[in-house]
């Protein structure tokens with residue numbers, strides 16, 4: 001018997017997929033700085049990193065968030081399922097709002113953080129960095145739900161910056177004026193607009209069916225003509241997110257599914273997200289372990305936000321106590337163009353960073369023309385955000 | 401006469417940015433500080449003013465890059481609303497209808513130059529290396545009090561050694577180069593690197609801006625440095641806008657000052673500084689009020705301070721003579737314009753960002769020098785050079801969407817015309833010269849004008865208080881820098897009178913919205929008062 005041949009395209013040549021906004025971003029790209037975001041072609045820089053940063057903080061920036069991994073969860077037991085999966089209480093979440101959340105494995109180690117969009121008690125969308133289908137399906141056993149990945153069906157565009165509300169108004173979307181931070185609204189053609197973002201600035205995120213992406217972009221671009229609209233890449237966004245004190249999975253902490261070395265996993269308390277954990281819930285994945293960790297003080301690390309003397313960025317630098325003992329590492333560092341400070345996110349070994357907060361130093365190696373300048377710089381532990389902007393939360397939003 | 405008996409630790413005359421920086425550092429050290437400003441607005445030459453409805457004008461200074469990041473950090477200015485945003489582009493138009501754009505990307509910029517001269521485009525690398533070397537020498541000196549070479553105090557000797565050490569890091573050739581550089585003309589300097597007129601003209605501008613010298617006058621190469629050493633977020637040589645106009649800087653300073661508990665009163669022009677037994681005692685205002693303190697700091701320029709606010713009889717004659725000799729000639733004017741829409745520049749491809757930066761219409765050093773000849777003859781340049789910018793193409797907060805504020809810095813423009821006072825008629829003719837030049841490159845420009853403000857050195861003197869309208873409170877030539885600024889023997893913010901200090905751009909390290917004079921002066925005052933100075937961080941090292 002002759003076997004039926006199934007024709008499929010080779011994946012060899014196309015490790016990175018194009019997003020629905022790819023043509024729009026690539027047409028503006030001048031130097032070809034692409035990177036791999038979860039298997040999608042994403043821009044690091046469109047034209048000029050600094051100017052892209054200033055679009056976020058002074059006008060309006062457009063960033064492609066289509067590669068976010070998206071799961072849709074529907075059905076009778078959706079809330080029960082999510083309350084088991086995540087550490088926060090989804091029953092308290094209002095319809096048409098977004099909840100920043102995280103979920104753990106049974107050891108209380110963080111699997112990922114993400115955002116949860118609640119359409120109704122029977123319908124949610126979960127957005128995150130990593131792919132989690134096996135864990136989600138395992139957790140779903142026994143619940144009457146439907147769960148599927150919709151990453152490739154839904155395009156996403158983040159519109160951030162002080163003139164972003166004006167841009168959306170110009171585009172006829174005055175409906176956004178009543179949105180408070182974390183609210184969202186779904187308008188016709190299934191376009192979702194949330195007042196969320198990764199910048200700590202005034203801003204919105206749009207999720208829409210792929211086939212609407214091009215037209216929507218054109219409309220927004222036209223609306224932003226006099227409002228300084230600019231397409232941006234991740235490098236600029238990354239500065240803004242550090243200024244806000246937001247962490248990124250597998251950059252500021254290693255997710256449990258990725259950690260090969262067993263001391264690399266982290267519980268929520270160790271990455272600064274203990275406030276999320278709702279211990280009043282009868283059960284959630286990892287709860288027993290977290291109870292034990294807290295009772296016996298088993299946490300070994302603490303998240304810290306640092307201000308560093310001088311102006312050299314301290315990426316990857318080791319943190320010392322008394323200039324002698326190693327007490328932590330900087331996970332992300334940047335010069336903050338808005339705060340005019342050298343800032344960093346760090347993971348510190350307890351009790352440093354919690355009980356011992358003074359006499360802390362970082363060693364910075366600044367490479368200049370093939371020679372290092374070694375510097376010991378004083379650091380101070382501060383509260384996030386490094387940059388606090390009133391316009392982020394004002395409702396109705398400011399015009400510029 | 402109404403005298404106020406509350407005693408202040410320090411009274412500062414003038415709410416220019418340096419006065420405010422000074423005030424912040426003193427107040428933060430726990431002193432009780434009063435700032436008195438003559439105008440009903442604050443900021444001196446760093447202001448944003450709504451001169452026509454809904455359009456804010458940076459009607460004096462218009463770009464920011466010299467302002468020290470250390471000061472922004474110490475005084476938490478970002479928290480008080482200050483945001484500096486980077487500028488894109490820049491272009492020089494030529495009389496034969498071409499343009500030379502300046503881009504932030506190195507290769508775009510190089511290719512642009514290559515359209516005019518391939519050799520020059522490759523020489524640019526060497527040129528910028530050499531200028532950067534000079535910057536590295538001068539930068540660390542900005543946030544230090546200049547040493548007094550005549551003094552035998554250990555601090556001064558230490559500072560002189562610091563200078564020598566800086567200098568010693570250069571090779572003998574580089575030392576010779578540095579000395580040449582500080583005294584050379586910008587034209588000669590550029591000739592050593594470049595052959596093309598347009599390229600040279602585009603680079604020469606920073607050598608003469610704000611200076612009563614032409615591109616062929618010795619000393620102008622240093623002026624270039626003064627403009628080159630600015631930075632935005634560590635990128636040396638780039639310029640930025642203060643979001644909301646230059647007034648955003650002084651508004652943030654004033655908010656910071658008040659948050660430390662400081663007091664500021666506007667519409668309070670100081671008429672004279674009260675002196676008793678060689679010691680400052682207070683100030684008397686034009687409106688009859690008096691305020692008392694044994695520490696008075698003047699933010700006004702050195703001439704205004706010592707020739708107008710202090711009675712001659714209290715000062716040593718040799719000092720008065722030196723102050724009189726201080727060069728503070730007014731050489732620039734400004735035309736500030738509100739526009740109905742973005743002007744067109746047909747020479748530039750549509751959508752090119754080069755017109756978002758500084759726009760120039762002077763395509764040869766010769767034309768610059770001719771412009772200077774007019775000034776020497778006593779009148780404004782008939783073919784002036786403009787440093788023109790449209791901040792609203794970048795900053796969305798200064799005008800409604802689609803409308804614009806345009807800033808035209810104009811050189812040269814004298815404080816008097818052929819020795820006679822400016823009249824309304826002459827002022828308009830001066831404005832017309834500027835409009836006409838722009839119109840040559842931007843057809844239809846005139847129809848877009850909603851409102852216009854013309855400022856000659858006379859307005860700068862009357863409104864901002866800058867003697868002769870000199871934008872830097874004194875020229876930035878080598879004979880008036882470091883330990884010679886403002887005058888030899890008094891380069892450390894002190895004066896012959898006890899308790900009388902000076903903190904404006906007339907002092908080291910000079911003009912521009914930099915904040916360093918105000919900060920350095922604060923440190924000297926705090927030392928005299930035996931107060932801590934640890935809240936003023938040292939300059940970031942230049943590595």
Ligand SMILES: Cc1cc2nc3c(=O)[nH]c(=O)nc-3n(C[C@H](O)[C@H](O)[C@H](O)COP(=O)(O)OP(=O)(O)OC[C@H]3O[C@@H](n4cnc5c(N)ncnc54)[C@H](O)[C@@H]3O)c2cc1C
Pocket residue numbers: 413414415416417418419436437438439442443444445446459460461462463464465466668669670671699700701704709733734809860863864865866870871872873903904905906910911912913914
């Ligand atoms: C037209 C123009 C364009 C410029 N462009 C730039 C630029 O783009 N970038 C840049 O970095 N620099 C620029 N400069 C230079 C820069 O603006 C100045 O060097 C700087 O602002 C001076 O600050 P200051 O605090 O030293 O003095 P000022 O700003 O001169 O402040 C002095 C203050 O004292 C007040 N005062 C004076 N006398 C009295 C009195 N008797 N009683 C009470 N108050 C008094 C004045 O009203 C004023 O507020 C420009 C200047 C001008 C004029």
